Amino acid sequence: MVAENEARTRRRSAAKHKSILDAAALAASNVGYDASTIELIAAQAEVGKQTIYRWWPSKAALYLETYKQLVSGVTMPSTDHSCRHRLQRFLVALFSVYSHTSAGNILGGLIGEMASNLEVRKTVQSGLLLERSSILIDPIRAGIASGELGNVIRAEESADIIIALIWKQLLIEPQALNTRFAKRAVDAALGYQ
C-alpha cells in the first residue's frame, strides 16, 4: 500500500519534475540564465514556487540538472577514429547543442555562479566537471596508448586545457564556439601546433 502510494506520488512528481526542467530550459532560451527567476520558471511550468524549492536547493542546482539533461545526448564517437578526430567530433556535437538549445547559455550562467557561491562551486565541480572531464580523458589515454600522441604525457592536463578553453570562450564570446574553435582547442590541448 505504501509502496503503491509512493509510486503514484512519484509518478505525479516525475511529470512535474520534467515540466520544471523544460520550463527552466525554455526560460533560459527566452530571457537568458540570469533573468530566469525561480518565479518565472514556476509560472512557466504552472507550478508553485515551493514545488521547485522542494526538490532543488537553488537555481543553480536546478539548472545543473537541466544542463545535464540537455547535453545527455552528446556522446564520444567510437574508437574507430583517431583520438584527435574523436575529440573534435565530440566538441562539434557539444557546441551544436550549445547553440541550438539553451545549454550554452546555462553553462555560462553556472560558471558565473561558481564565482560567488561556494555551494554551486562544489556542485559543479563534483557533479559536472569530474564526469565531463573523464569523458575527455578516456580517448586521450587511448591515443597515448596507441602512440598517436607522442607529445602528450598526462591525459588530465590535456582534458583540463580543453575545458578551460571552452569555459573562457563561453564567458568571452559564446557564439564563437564553432567547428573552427573545436579544432583549435583539440590541437592546442594535444600539442599539435
Added chain:
Amino acid sequence: MVAENEARTRRRSAAKHKSILDAAALAASNVGYDASTIELIAAQAEVGKQTIYRWWPSKAALYLETYKQLVSGVTMPSTDHSCRHRLQRFLVALFSVYSHTSAGNILGGLIGEMASNLEVRKTVQSGLLLERSSILIDPIRAGIASGELGNVIRAEESADIIIALIWKQLLIEPQALNTRFAKRAVDAALGYQ
C-alpha cells in the same frame, strides 16, 4: 585619450577616487566580491552612493579598476632569463598578489559577472584581457625568435591557454593558485609535458 579622460573626469576629486578604490578592495577582502554592495563600499569610503554611480556605471566597472590597480605592480621579469622562467616568475608574482590582496577574489567575481552582463563582458574583454594577454605574448614571441620554444608556433594560442587555465582554477579552487600551478600552466602552454 588624455584629453578625453580629462573631459570625462572633470573636477573629479582624486582623494575620493582613491578612497573608493581602497574601500572596494577592503570590502572584497572582508566580505568577498559578491557581498560587497555599492552601499557598503560607499559607507566604507565615507562617500555618498551617488558619487560611486557618477563615475562608474556598475560594480563590475569599479572593481575592474580596483583590480588593475592591485596588480599594476606585477611586471614581467627582464629578458635576462628564458621565456619559460620569465613566465613562471611572472605568474608566481601575480598569484602572490592574488592571495595577499583581494585581487584574486575580485578577478573571480568579475569573471562571474561576465557570464550575466554583456556590458561587463565587453569591458573585461577590452579593458583587461587584451592588455594582460599582450604582457604574456611578448616573452613568448621572444622565446620563439630565440629558438627556445621549438614546438610553439602561435604565441597567442599559448597565452590563451595560460589565461584560460588561470580563470578555470580561480573558479574551481582559487587557493590552489600557487607556484606549482604556475609551473604546470606555463609548461602546458609551451608544450613542455
Added chain:
Amino acid sequence: MVAENEARTRRRSAAKHKSILDAAALAASNVGYDASTIELIAAQAEVGKQTIYRWWPSKAALYLETYKQLVSGVTMPSTDHSCRHRLQRFLVALFSVYSHTSAGNILGGLIGEMASNLEVRKTVQSGLLLERSSILIDPIRAGIASGELGNVIRAEESADIIIALIWKQLLIEPQALNTRFAKRAVDAALGYQ
C-alpha cells in the same frame, strides 16, 4: 462592493493591515506626516516595505485610510437638537480627535499633498470630501426644512464653507481648531453673524 473588496484583498492579512495603519498613525504622532517615510512606517509595523506598497499605491492612500479610521468614531449628534447645535458639537468632537490623535496632522498632510499630486487630489476628493460633506449637509437640510435657518438656501454652500474654513485653519494654525473656532465656523456658514 463587498465582493469587489474581497477580490482585491484576497488573502490579505488583517493583522498586518491593522498594524500598518497603527504604525502610520503612531509615526505621524511622533515625527509628523511629512517625516513619516514608508520605510519608517514599515519598520514600526515590523513589516516589509513591499507589504505596504502591495496594498496602497502611495503614502497618501495609506494615510487617507488611516485618517478615516481615526475619525470613524466621530458622528453627528442626534436630531434632538438644533442644527446649529448639532454642527457645533460635531465639530468640537472632530477637533478633539484632531488634537488627541494624529488625525489633524494627517489631514493637514493630505491637504498638502493634494496640491502636488493629481492622484491624491482625486482620491481625497472622492474618498474623503464627498463623504464628509454629506455628513454636514444632512443636518443643514433638516434645519432648512424646520425653518430654523431662514437665510440659508443651499445646504451644499454652507457645508462647503465649513470645510473650507477648517482646511485653511489646519494649514495656518492647526492648534487653533478649538471650540471657539467650531462655533465661529458654524455661525459663519449658517449666516449667524
Added chain:
Amino acid sequence: MVAENEARTRRRSAAKHKSILDAAALAASNVGYDASTIELIAAQAEVGKQTIYRWWPSKAALYLETYKQLVSGVTMPSTDHSCRHRLQRFLVALFSVYSHTSAGNILGGLIGEMASNLEVRKTVQSGLLLERSSILIDPIRAGIASGELGNVIRAEESADIIIALIWKQLLIEPQALNTRFAKRAVDAALGYQ
C-alpha cells in the same frame, strides 16, 4: 568707489534677480510647481544654484516672491461701485491671472508646502495672507459703513471665507476658478444666498 561698485553689483544682481523670478514662473508653467526643482530653475535662469540659495532660503520663499510679482497687477476696483461688485471684479481679475500665468499653480504649491513646512507656513501667513486679506477687508468695511451689507458684522470673517473658499478650490479643482465661482464666493461670504 565703493558706492560705485555697490551700485554696479546691485544692478547686476537685480538683473539676475529678475531672471530667476522669470525662470521660476516659466518652470512652474512648463512642469508645475512641484517638478520645478531649484536645479531646473537655475539652469533655466542661466545661474548657479548657489546664486538662488544666496537670496532665498527655500523654494517656497522664491515662489512666494514670484507669486506676488505675478499678481501685483491685480488691484481692487475703485469705490464707484458696490462692495459686492468690486469684490467680484477683483476676484475675476485674480482668477484670470491664475489661469493665464502660473500664479494659480504656484499658489496651490505654496498652500501645499504650508502643510509640511513651518517656515513656509509663517512666511505665507505674514507675507501673503495678511496683506491679501486686508485688500478684501477694505471694501467690505466700506460696504458695511454704507449700509449695503446689512447682514455682515465682521469684515474679517467675510474675507476669511472668501480666501478659504479659494484655497479649497485651488486644491480640489483649480480650473474651476472662474467668474461663476467668483460670484458664488462673494455672495456666500457676504450673506447673499
Added chain:
DNA sequence: TCGTAATCGAGACGGTACGTCCCGTCTTTTC
C-alpha cells in the same frame, strides 16, 4: 458516493540591494 486528508497552486510575507532623484552645502574653474 461521499467525506477527509494530503497535495499543491497561488502568492503574501520580511528582508536586502538596487539604481534614481533631489536636497542643500562645498569646491573647483572660468571669466
Added chain:
DNA sequence: GAAAAGACGGGACGTACCGTCTCGATTACGA
C-alpha cells in the same frame, strides 16, 4: 574675486527577487 558649473554626503524613493510561510481549492483515497 565673483559666480557658473557641478561634485558631494545624505536620505527616501519605488522596484525586483530572494527564500519562507500561509491559505484554499483540488484531488484521490478509504469508508
